[in-house]
Amino acid sequence: MRDIDFYAQILGIDHPWHVDDVKLQTEAGRVDVWIDHEPGALWACPECGRELACRDHAEERTWRHLDTCQFKTFLHARIPRVNCPDHGVRQAQVPWAAPHSRFTLLMERMAIDVISACSTIEGARKLLRISWDETWGIMERAVKRGLSRKEQRKIHYLGVDEKAFRKGHKYMTVVCDLMRGTVEHVAEDRRTASLEAYYQSLSSEQLEAVRAVSMDMWQPYFSATMKWIPEASRKIVFDRFHVMQHVGKAVDTVRRQEHKALMAEGESTLKGTRYLWLYGESRLPDKHKPRFDDLKQANLKTAKAWAMKESLQDLWGYMSPGWAKRFLERWCGWATRSRITPMKKVAQTLRAHMDNVVTFCRHRITNAVAEGLNSKIMAIKRRACGYRNKEHFKTAIYFFCGGLDLYPACKTGATH
Ligand SMILES: [Zn+2]
Structure with missing residues (x-):
């Protein structure tokens, strides 16, 4: 089998795309695969789905794919652009990668699995042979996807806890679903506003569905809950x-x-x-x-x-x-x-x-679940060793404790 056909098959590249060229550089330990499309193909406007002819191409882009044996593998392609009468000039979507990602979907899925399984983010990064920033990029995209897919569920029992971010005075507020044992919300500080931001994100049905909230005797959390949860005085449980x-x-x-x-x-x-x-x-x-x-x-x-x-x-x-x-x-x-x-x-x-x-x-609820989550959060803190900022810490909490669906939808190649 020619290398071109081989790659077309393992990448799951399909009409109108085809593998145009493959270059193996043994010394550099990498494989580069160029993908091209048939000239007359039609492309959907990413906004409205209208099928349009190719207007021109964006600059060639590169995506890191799953390794071929131990060779780092990169896909290259020029993405067609369409001129939609309603939406103007737009880039078509490619089936192997999410917009703005420098990784193919399969590589992102694999990275999510590796990060989830590794005891340190640095370890995952080394295994995947990607940079620290790329690792965080994958985690951030995964969390964003997960949060956007999240259904508006009713949560009956909430636990609110403060979490010291750094030794001393930096605190985060962590809200969790005591029944599912998942983190629902992470906010900076431990003020009334920290918790209110969560309640504000809930619909009135969701606020009414809350049967009890477990917390420490901490006035800001008490005030926020009294303000937002109907009949809160019967529902607040000091842990x-x-x-x-x-x-x-x-x-x-x-x-x-x-x-x-x-x-x-x-x-x-x-x-x-x-x-x-x-x-x-x-x-x-x-x-x-x-x-x-x-x-x-x-x-x-x-x-x-x-x-x-x-x-x-x-x-x-x-x-x-x-x-x-x-x-x-x-x-x-x-x-x-x-x-x-x-x-x-x-x-x-x-x-x-x-x-x-x-x-x-x-x-009869306690923050015991939340305390369990807290020790998980402590472990996250340890294994990331050195969050440069609070956003990373938040991302990691959602990534590991949010119970989110993190994977990109896979449109190409073998899924797992
Ligand atoms: Zn359009």
Whole structure:
């Protein structure tokens, strides 16, 4: 078989296109394939589809295709232009590539698979033998395609979370579908406007379909949700893991303060105990049990605070918000009377947000899915090692966590 026929077949090049020439450069490790079309062929205007004769050609363009064995393979062609009475001079569409892409559709599909499977973007880039910018170009196009194809689905349970972009102060707001475990929206900052931008993108049917929104006790998210979701006061659920995290932090503050005070008196009772107080009673490893039992017996503020945290776990077992509220009121009373300042403070916070803490009993949702996604996002951050900008970070989140249909529609050649 002649190389021209061989390439026509493996590229799936069809009438009116044909392979005109093939050049193999062994030294350079590349194959170049020129594609041309029959002179009298008609071309569709990309706007209206009207069939028109070729007016002239655009400059020759080059597309990177799947490798032929290990040879980098490039297609070359001059794209015909038509003069549409309604739309003016336009380039016809070629069946092997999307407009503006420097890769063929098959190469883009392959690249999407490789990027998805690789543990680092740099690794994917090396395997594909494309540049860093080309890799991001493929990912950006894939995400854009995926987002534009996205149906206006109704999402019943939303999770809103903040994500630190860089150590310190840069935050992103991530909205996810708790049932599908997909990221629906990524916005800069963690302000009211960050979340509002998402709600604004929803139809009124979609806003009404939201049954509950899980979030941390964060006023900007609360305000945005109150403004946009009908009957939001019954639907906002302050996430139980975040609630327990706040209480856990209070316990840790108590420990730090008490440890400092004890050390001043030459007592090292609390030295090296930080992690012991982070465990729940049931999850404490056996090897720590004897020491921890001693600590609990000692008359420590830290032990009291820890016991409060343990007892708060019972809150999540209630099935009725009314009963949960009575329990939480008692708990807050206990914490307030304890005269342990960090516990009093956290009780104040919980009291102020009580109605939307106990909504958990009605909806029983948590950001646990979102937290899972968060660790996925952390991994994305690590494996991209060095996002030059926030846009790249956003693109990567949508690419890996958006549940999007990323592939270009394949019109030519073997599909997979
Ligand atoms: Zn037209």
